[in-house]
Amino acid sequence: MKKSEVPQDKSNFKDLYYAVDDEGNYVTATSSGWDPKKIALDNAMRDIGERTEKARIRVVEGKTSPIEYFMEMHKMDPNILSSYVGIWKWRVKRHFKPSIFRKLSLITLKKYADVFDVSIDQLKSITK
């Protein structure tokens, strides 16, 4: 890529490229963004938005617990959530069941609430 071809599309981040100047020497150049990359990032974000919204609807319908909703919102999957709360994955998945979620102890709820940075009330209130 020539230095003059370093893309200057719009994005939220300026990053550094290595490109060739007129004499053929490698130099660095700042790029304000590149559309193909931005589209890929936007798609990924929209995908997370869709997953979160689907989880929210499932919570309202009583098909899953708020834990799954907050997990999607924080871009996590059961593996990552499990390592953050320090609870085995099969137990985390079990906590997705509304009937199990209702019976969770305050200590366990606190663990989830801390990871999601919300209060225990907020963790529960999405069902209302």
Next chain:
Amino acid sequence: MELSFTHHQAAHCENGVVSNLMKHNGFEVSEPMVFGIGGGLIFLYIPFLMVNHAPSFTYRIMPGHIFKNFAKRVGIKIKREKFKNPKQAQVRLDENLQNNNPVGLQVGVFNLIYFPDEFRFHFNAHNLVVYGKEGGNYLISDPVMESVTSLTEKELEKVRFAKGVFAPKGHIYYPTGFPEELKLETAIVKGIKQVCNQMLGVLPVLGVRGIRYTANLIRKWPEKKGIKKANHYLGQIVRMQEEIGTGGGGFRYIYAAFLQESSKVLNNEKLAELSKEMTVIGDMWRDFALDASRIYKNRSSKDDVYNDVADQLLIIADKEEKIFKKLKKAIA
């Protein structure tokens, strides 16, 4: 207290940290040089490592290994430590700052508040330098940022103890001893050999074979996974290739810059020629990303568009096979 540390923006975090720490200690080593000597370039498909609900494709070796290889090859001594206890990790960091020693840290990106939201995934192999502490805030030189920034004690602890794959566990590292003069020549040759072996390796998911394997996957995705997932996976390839820190074209441009610099150090004209070829390959990766982005932008459902980008990857694989064979000969 603030240590005298000069921030230079880099394309890639790990190279940038190493290059900046070397410069701080009086050795002018460029970012491409660190990347090349560290043997950073690779292509690897990791089906079982799901990142953001899609398999991973990486264009660089395992986090931390660029620094490790670089240090070993140029003969600097490094100290690296991980911690179970966050408090202890902070004590060790503060000790180093007291001793006037800026250090490198491995951190998770998800809670790194100065990044825009769309970059904040659960990716734990980011690197930055801490070069001081002022009023309870740590002074941060993040190589991919244009300028320096700062984080509170709590914010820094959160990113140092991010969880999940490659959990940093407070990982702290810094050089402790230097040779009188860096012997770049032998180090460069070793670094190039490693990359040639990686790219021409026998594993089906590694190097040029890995690129061909990926091309075949792309052909099958629309039918096997459905259009939505196929596009999501294709987006994953592009994101990992053009992520902040790659310098564009899946590190191919940084590598070309390394070959150009090395041709002068080794007085080897062939490397300068191969640098030009590598630039062309970088351009081809960019074209691939551009065409792939058209697919997931338009959500086109025709099968042949997937075949088109797959064909592009096959051509890239052939070109890379040739160039790394030539590179192997050029330094033999």
